[in-house]
Amino acid sequence: MRLGLTGFASLSWPNLMQLRAASPLPSSHEKTAVIMVWLPGGLSHLDSYDPKPEIGSEYRGPFKTIDTKVPGLQFTELLPRHAQIADKFTILRSMSHRGPGHPAGSMQMLSGDPDERDKSKPKLPDWMSVVNYLRSQDPQRSNPLPRYVGVNPPLEYNGPAYLGDAYSPFSVQDDPNRPNFEVPNIGLANPAEAIRLGNRVALRQSIDNLERSFDREGELGALDQFETQAMTLLTNPQTRKAFDLNQEDPRVRDRYGRNRWGQQLLLARRLAEAGAEIITSSLNGPLCGRVSNWDDHAVNHHVFDAMRFRAEAYDQAVTALIEDVYARGLDKRVLVVVTGEFGRTPKIEYDRSTGAGNASAAAGTVQPGRDHWPRAFSNLWAGGGITTGRVIGATDKRGEDVIERVCSPGDFLATIYHHLGIDGSKVLINDFNGRPTPIVDQGKPIAELIA
Template sequence: MLVTRNPTHQCAGPFSRRRFLEAGSLALGGMSLTDVLAGQAASGNTGKDTSVILLFLSGGPSQLETYDLKPDIPSSYRGIYAPIATNVPGITICDRFPLQAKLADKFSLVRSLHHNMDSHSDGSITVLTGRSPQKPDPTSRSKSKHPDFGSVASKVRGMSRHAIPPYVAVPHQLRMTRPGYLGLHHKAFDVGDPSAKNYSPPQWANVSRQSGETLRNRRPLLEQLDRFHDGEGQRNSLQGTDEFRDLAYRLLTSSKTRRAFDIAREDDKLRDRYGRNQWGQGCLMARRLAEAGTSVVTLYLDRLKHLPYIVSNWDDHPGADGRPGHYAQYLSVRMPYLDQCLSALIEDIFDRGLDKRVMVVAVGEFGRTPRISAYDGKTGRDHWPQAYSALISGGGLKMGQVVGATNSKAEYPTEQPFTPQHLLATIYHHLGIDTEMTHQDFAGRPIAILDNGQPIQELI
């Protein structure tokens, strides 16, 4: 286990604290350059050139209004949307997803996911780490004790040869997840909102103002990091310091790294196709990063800045956050944005021949109650982890199929029930990560990446 200690405020010799901070002024997701690259230098690499893009529909989308419609159930359960045919006979999805309906041969649906954590934090932790909190927290304030799959990928695979961060979050990492005992240098690199005017990753701001000569002049400063850490008794906190030093310099100066984040290089027509909002441009950024060598990109699809929060969040309780009226009026605004960005991402990945390398997953932390809740003239659906759906595209997997099924009201799986562990095992399989691999927790105990769950064989 790589242990990183907090440096003291004094540096040995002529290498001043100020110059040390300048050398690492590019912060990655709240971490300094030195912290992150130290961890990456100590990490392994599977050698597998694959990536995963996760669209996390935070709040929990309704299975009955997205990918598992039940048009013949009683009105107290049935949503107002109708199923539409796709380009794969026998597969139907919501009529609010006309663009995805044309691409069903390029994705598969898993309709039989389930778990038992019904708060947002607990559900998200379960879905993203494969481990449920031992003590449920109904207040949705819990934090994960175990690393999420992006941090695991960062630890196991390390940074690519092009010095592209292995784990990136758009716009930021979910608040309930953290790298835990893998070390802070394996948290996500937060990139902010790629749809912003004159966009640049927040962590790039200081470096973007520096000339190439200034950055080249920083290499001697980086070369003194070894002596600084050794002098502070931190010999064990940096492993492979030669590689660390080289990676640090490459990340500061690499044209490939900076090009990967330069979304303005994309054709305007393609940017329009994705949608000129943070969901659309976030998906486009994710494709660029996956193409450049990032292992995991997570997109937090929760809020669209140009829409009220009550419209763009997926937590469709009756009256949630002051929402008046029927929950469908908010879904009707929100869902076309998802349809646009997700369909553009899938199509773009296949058009570029990335469908074997890049796996796309769209899922939330749970589904919604089959029975519609109503009070005081407001309607909605509450949390329901007992049944929910996921869309999976690319990754060299079998496309154009539905895996699993729920009962007539989408209350629980009736065929091929799968847990978040099965979905994560499928993701790890694509990334070339052995789920039986162990890492030491803070007490020195070996913890397997996953305790149970095999890849979904129907997809492989």
Template sequence: MSRSSNCEGVSRRDCLRLGLSTLIGGGLIDALRLRGQAEALMPTSSRPTSCILVWMDGGPTHYETFDPKPEAPAEIRGEYDPIATAIPGVHFSRHMTELAKIADRLAIVRSIQHNQGNHGAGNHYMMTGAPTRIPVGCGAFVSFHPSLGSVTAYERGPTGGLPPYFSIPRMSRSGGPNFLGAKYAPFEVPDDPNRDSFRVRDVSPPRELDLGRFDHRRDLRAQLDRLERIDHDAAGDPVRSLDEYYEQGYTLMASKDAQRAFDIHSEPDSIRDLYGRTSFGQRCLLARRLVEAGVPFITLYEGGWDHHVEIFNALDKKLPPFDRALAALILDLEQRGLLDSTLVVALGEFGRTPKINNRGGRDHWSNAMSVMFAGCRTPGGQVVGATDPRGYAANERILSPENFASTVYLKLGIDPDKIYYTPQGRPAHLVSDPTPIAELMG
């Protein structure tokens, strides 16, 4: 798997060096242990909907994806010609060919904007629906508010023994639970499903350990563990709880349903080829399998969109397999009868500057961005909002990250107008403006 970083050179490894690993989705036993402490209090939703959020980390260009400006001067419109879509009169940029064919299933929002033009603040705003409380640096990994995925995990809870929130292959910098607690952090799947050796950690015993030896070690632990348990519930004995968490872990490892969800090698070659034999393509396929298993929130973290230099050379390689995989995901969900209950969203933290810089790239620009929606009864074949003729800023149906977050929550059966309380008793509005994007609600 390639190691991508943003313009500040901050990578996942740097985050771990800062000691944040306990908040970004650890092993399954730890996740079960932490989650179980409040499982009885988890509210549930009556709507069995799911969300696949494709996070285009770095800030994708709106010009070269969903909002081309062919009439603008060359230094703004860039090198790509627009292409027609299935929506009469609506154009995408050159490499978005497969999504253009199914644009009648899509809703493109061209008018979300905010004032957080660096990665740290922009990521937080779009991932949580809340701006940072203080100014933060471009390379900051910050959390002032629970992420969309963590809130969904809190509200919806686990299904079929699987964690309710996945982030594949890693967590976005502001994709964590904040005051909700680490039990609502995402379960990460760092391994590459495009490899023949793909195997999800913590869901099956190590390859060198057959089931007989695995059961023997389990029995050995039980024999060695002579620590006295206090059986009364009022005691809150953590050892009793730990027993339960280990048992849940063992059960999951032995669960045929869980094994089936991760067995991407059982997919027909024709389906795997449809998505494309790339890391991102096969992660999209894995996300579909998790939706089938009932997981309510999956983030597909796809880095490498911070194109300050030679943007067109980079996008010539990056966009075609991305476009293919995302279109395949939407069509596959539709053919399986899952699209009506699955929201697919693709976005990053902001758009890119109108004028191409002297290094052949585009820089950060939060005055304009495009967000793609599909599924979960979102009316397709529409474009919501607009930017000015040169793409500098949203100038029609101007929307905010709060409107975006409220839309996602309502699609998942979660009230964005809720008030949460921190462990210290402080109230926290889930979304300060709980107004959804009405055109997307169906």
């Protein structure tokens, strides 16, 4: 037994368990898909998609408003590319929940957990893991790509919970903008290596058969499943091609932006086009500013310097993705959603910086910031066959509360599930205690988004 497993271990798969999400699963290139662009920390809605130019200086930022391609719709001057293609997406300005902290806000948005308290780990599985689980029940999928891929995925405050780690994402953590970027354990280039790999696995399987009668927990069967997935990823040339950004025209790469965010979203589009069905990508890291996220408290960032600092890369990457989805005929099949866990306080707060860096003054310097604000915020929807070129909902004159068409995390989730062909009101999954638990406890698809 040790001999067989030693041969298997020599394959150098340090992240074998990450391959668990590569289930052998449904479908054709016509399978609906979602690309979720996650803004960890929360985008300031007043400084982006829901400006309030008439309010007082206690609330209003320094940014001018600009007209967009949609009559009557304005954004701040930080989003000129968004303004030019506003007919290709819809802005929802009336998302609201009661999760004040990053964990609670993320769990509300991604899993529908109504608990307002922050928890160290999720009680409910996120929608991405749920879709991976539900679609894995279909044995007909022939696509070798993992169904659920995270390109720098949002792994904090969410996960598969009681579904188990097999339904977590296949994670791409490296920077796709690096000249030598390569996803490990994808597509062996040398056919001889694939043959040797198959021989090693066959040897281990023959030895494993001796242990079947003692395998009370089914661990060998689970290993077989992961091994099959790993073999598919390693030996199918289609997988290597899908992850290879060098296959793209350099002009396309330029259009997305030669930075981490731009290349992450380009890779997300490539994966969706190749047949991945759930793709998530967090826009965080150095492009956000000193603390590497959108959490623009005054102690972290000068909120307006931070918005300026990240605006160009954000504006370019997101609009390139949206334009590309339509230009390549993916707009019916692939839904693009851009959101964070909440917005930022309309009233500007002031505090002392805790450190100097990009978008933050020297420690001790008083600077402006905006704090957490789940009561009203915006998100963006494109593709997916939805009705575009419009605004859904409205906030009051200060952007503090929703005054028209309140939408909840349950509505957010039900809309995503609807696009994926899942009726969130009827699907139940057993939790840790064996109790049937709805994937959407309260919420309905947002009718204005559905064509």
